[in-house]
Amino acid sequence: MSRFVAITAVRDFEGRVRQAIAGALHGELQTLSPEVLSGGPDDVFRQLNGAPPEVLILGPGVTPESALKLATVFDLQYPEISLLLIAEPSPDLILRAMHSGIRDVVTPEIDVNELRVLLERACLASASRRRGMAPAADPGQSRGRVVAVMSPKGGVGKTTVATNLAIGLGKLAPMSVVIVDLDLQFGDVASGLLLEPEHSITEAVRGAASQDSMVLKAFLTVHPAGIYALCAPRTPAESDYITADHVSQLINQLAGEFKYVVVDTAPGLGEHCLATLELATDGVWVCGMDVPSIRGLRKCFSVLKELQLLPAGRHTVLNFADRRSGISVQDVEATIGVPIDTVIPRSRTLPFTTNRGIPVLQGATRDAASKGLKKLVDRFDPKWVSTTHNQQHRRVVVS
Incomplete structure (x- = not known):
């Protein structure tokens, strides 16, 4: 076209x-x-x-x-x-x-x-x-899917997973995907997508943009792959002016305008993260293949279960998978108590593409890591959902 x-x-x-x-x-x-x-x-x-x-x-x-x-x-x-x-x-x-x-x-x-x-x-x-x-949609289907990409600890490749997920979803639904950088102090979505945004989330949650979706769109940055991005504040100090209510209003606005809203959250369970989970249809939990990361994810699931904030759609990603680490996928599953849905092997290509600001799913690179990320994207394809009938978590892991 x-x-x-x-x-x-x-x-x-x-x-x-x-x-x-x-x-x-x-x-x-x-x-x-x-x-x-x-x-x-x-x-x-x-x-x-x-x-x-x-x-x-x-x-x-x-x-x-x-x-x-x-x-x-x-x-x-x-x-x-x-x-x-x-x-x-x-x-x-x-x-x-x-x-x-x-x-x-x-x-x-x-x-x-x-x-x-x-x-x-x-x-x-x-x-x-x-x-x-467009004809009026069914009330139950008028909002887009809100995908919270999370991890209890930093350094597990969460932003890399989030940016690649957004790029992959952009191929399923061009110009209908927005990624929001909610790591308000040290967010790297702009770097991961090689963007130089004119505006940031600070401007988007205040003033006329918070009341008018057309004004809000003017603060989004267009990426060449056919997605939109709302990037983190320019300085960590600006994060003090963004509240959990601001986050809720922003996500509600974007979910009314886009088919997929990918939210790259900050590590941990801060107020902004919890506000996102209250509205999320899906949670993508990223875990590294190391003991602190695995134990942290187990505690995270336990807390969110108590708070009743686990989204209906759950997608667990094991990043940096390596047989030489001394830990198997089965060990991780037994510890966290849920199945691993996507395994992303340790790769030389992935850090290189991240450093260049060109997500691996944006290019033509083919390796095990890109296959793992593509598998994650497929989980959000309506065709995949209809063929699995929401039975993706039938397997039970005994801890």
């Missing part, structure tokens, strides 16, 4: 659009000649590849009159498509463009970074309109 369509005869502008999309926005660009406008919207659609685009760019080479005429028809027939006009703005043109349904009017000299932000916002607006036009 061509997510972006540009109607322009200026090669330099087309090149800037491609630069803005490459490595930052999910989707492809199709370019059409301004001559296509002579036949109206039907002729435009006949030349498109695949499904209708999300963003239509009326670029240099298109006369303002032709652009406004086309925009008027598109606004009536295809309101879910965001229209951008590239022309020298004037008060009169901006007013007429607004009446025609054009989202933004910007100068042809716009640089690549500003164009990237413009396209990102246009995509968010298009996605919101499409959801608004």
Whole structure:
């Protein structure tokens, strides 16, 4: 599918659009000649590849009159498509463009970074309109799955698992996945995804964003793999201003907008983590193959069982699995009292991809670790759920 369509005869502008999309926005660009406008919207659609685009760019080479005429028809027939006009703005043109349904009017000299932000916002607006036009869903299925990725201790690869899970889910549901970095003091989701976010969770939980989901989306960062990210505060001190109530409100908002909300929590069972568990549909517990990590997970399960905060969906991940550690998978299961659902073997590839900021599931690397992560992602595929009939924990481990 061509997510972006540009109607322009200026090669330099087309090149800037491609630069803005490459490595930052999910989707492809199709370019059409301004001559296509002579036949109206039907002729435009006949030349498109695949499904209708999300963003239509009326670029240099298109006369303002032709652009406004086309925009008027598109606004009536295809309101879910965001229209951008590239022309020298004037008060009169901006007013007429607004009446025609054009989202933004910007100068042809716009640089690549500003164009990237413009396209990102246009995509968010298009996605919101499409959801608004969709038939009302069943009340029981209107919210997305909230996946809390947790571990009682640090250093077990929790963030690596969370980022790869989000990337994998993005392949199942493009542009319908958001990962939230809830390790508010030292979160590494931005580093793990090679992102330089303009905004952080601090801004997203306060002000207008906490009341309006459309405003909230403006604080999300788009990843090239087709997911969104809400990154940790810039400084540890900012975490003091984020309460458990803020976290609950944020997750409720995101669950109403996205199919999957992956929450990378801080180690332990702090107030933010408990607030997440109260809303989580699934818990992914990450455990290392060492005694302190295993015992910590056993205590964690015991506490959460007492608090009645164990989510309905449970997924236990054994990371850094190595036969030479002196501990077997069966030993771990007997200690924590639940089956291990996913085993991720110790791998040289995984730390390398983490350090590069490119999750292993984003690339084409094939090794045992990537297979383990893919198995974890498959557990959230509706097809997998329907074939297993929720019997993934039938096996009983005797401690």
